Amino acid sequence: MTLRVTVLGATGGQGGAVLRALRGHGHTVRAVVRDPGSGRARALREDGVETVPGDLTDTASLSLAFEGVDAAFAVTTPFEQGAGAEVEQGRAVVRAAVASRLPHLVLSSVASADRPTGVPHFESKRRIEEILAAEGPPATVVAPAYFFDNLLGDLQALRGGLLRLPLPADRPLQQAAREDLGELVAAVVGDRDRHLGRRVEVASDAPTPAQMAAVLQEVLGIRVTPEPTPLEQVRAGSADMGAMWDFLNREGYSVDLAALHRDYPGIAWTGFADWAAGLKRYAGAGRTS
Numbered sequence: 001m002t003l004r005v006t007v008l009g010a011t012g013g014q015g016g017a018v019l020r021a022l023r024g025h026g027h028t029v030r031a032v033v034r035d036p037g038s039g040r041a042r043a044l045r046e047d048g049v050e051t052v053p054g055d056l057t058d059t060a061s062l063s064l065a066f067e068g069v070d071a072a073f074a075v076t077t078p079f080e081q082g083a084g085a086e087v088e089q090g091r092a093v094v095r096a097a098v099a100s101r102l103p104h105l106v107l108s109s110v111a112s113a114d115r116p117t118g119v120p121h122f123e124s125k126r127r128i129e130e131i132l133a134a135e136g137p138p139a140t141v142v143a144p145a146y147f148f149d150n151l152l153g154d155l156q157a158l159r160g161g162l163l164r165l166p167l168p169a170d171r172p173l174q175q176a177a178r179e180d181l182g183e184l185v186a187a188v189v190g191d192r193d194r195h196l197g198r199r200v201e202v203a204s205d206a207p208t209p210a211q212m213a214a215v216l217q218e219v220l221g222i223r224v225t226p227e228p229t230p231l232e233q234v235r236a237g238s239a240d241m242g243a244m245w246d247f248l249n250r251e252g253y254s255v256d257l258a259a260l261h262r263d264y265p266g267i268a269w270t271g272f273a274d275w276a277a278g279l280k281r282y283a284g285a286g287r288t289s
Contacts, residue, residue: 005189006030006065006072008056008093010049011040013149013178014075014108019049021182025190032065056089062096071104071189072097076128078240083124090128097137104192105139106185107132111174111201111253113143119247120240129199140188140195144181145174145203145253148275151212158216159282162227166234166245169210169226174203174253177270187264203255207272215273219280 005022009015010031019029032054033041041051054061056076066072074093078086090107097105113125132139157164167173181202188195207215209226217224231249235242261269 001190003027003070003189004030004068006032006069008032008054008062008065008072008074009077010044010051011038012075013147014144014181015073017178017182018073018185019044019182021179021186022189023049025186027186027189030065030069032062057085057092059092059096059099062092063100066096066100066102069102071106071192072102073106073108073185073189075108076125078121078124083120083240086121086124087127087131090125091131094128094132094135094137097139098135102137104189104196105132105137106188107139107141108181109141109143109199111143111145111203111255112247112251114199117243117247117251119243122244122247138192138196140197141199142181142185142188143199143201144176145201145255146176146248148175148177148204148270148272155282157227158220158224161222161224163209163213163216163224164227164229165209166229166231167209167249168228169213170208171249172206172208172252173248174206174255174257175272176202177204177275180204180267180270183267184264187266200260201253201255202260203253203257204270204275205272206257212272212276215276216279219276220282 005027007015007019007029010019011033022029030050030052031044033051034055036051036053044051052065054065076086076089109125109129110122113122129141154164184202213224213226231245234245
């Protein structure tokens with residue numbers, strides 16, 4: 001059955017992956033964009049995607065974007081104006097879903113946000129989940145772990161043969177491929193009754209930094225060494241990121257990978273090595289000894 005789905009953040013990482021997965025399953029997508037004149041918005045229209053203007057802080061524009069569709073995917077962000085602003089984004093999304101009588105809201109949160117962590121952007125997402133539960137639109141929460149793509153944030157070090165993460169080399173880190181999240185959202189949208197009221201934590205693999213470095217060494221053709229970044233250094237740059245990495249060192253995500261992958265056998269579930277194979281375009285860009 002073909003569904004009409006509104007996607008917030010369609011020009012970003014999560015929203016873009018969800019958009020591609022939905023279209024791959026034959027669904028029709030309405031993309032909400034802040035700037036309809038941007039290059040990314042134009043590219044979507046040229047590819048046959050309907051775009052409508054909308055702002056995560058504007059309930060009225062979101063209500064219009066939700067009108068006449070079967071479902072919507074929403075992702076909020078604390079990284080532009082802070083955790084408090086993210087909560088207001090979530091509040092606007094939830095109220096727009098209620099006002100428009102949206103049949104199914106799929107809200108992106110983060111793994112472990114359903115328990116106290118002390119991580120500001122986990123806590124803001126936890127608060128949004130509480131608002132969602134209190135105001136009651138038909139909904140499903142998807143909660144991804146750390147994304148593989150975050151590795152590209154320190155591409156210069158990686159090209160130089162260093163894998164810098166604020167973790168011991170032998171500590172597993174649950175991570176998700178954005179494309180797997182997109183496929184999961186497509187599965188959730190396509191089976192609404194099974195997923196209403198559920199919270200699904202998402203991770204694709206759980207390699208250690210040492211295992212990641214070994215894979216990257218083979219892919220890039222250079223020696224790659226895992227180098228733990230001191231937590232004090234992370235905290236100095238961002239209290240939020242410092243709190244997150246402190247949590248990941250002490251407790252970490254607790255996604256039941258075996259159960260998740262068993263529950264969604266139609267998803268390929270990308271291993272770190274499969275994802276890293278796409279980095280071959282960077283091969284030969286670093287040191288060789």
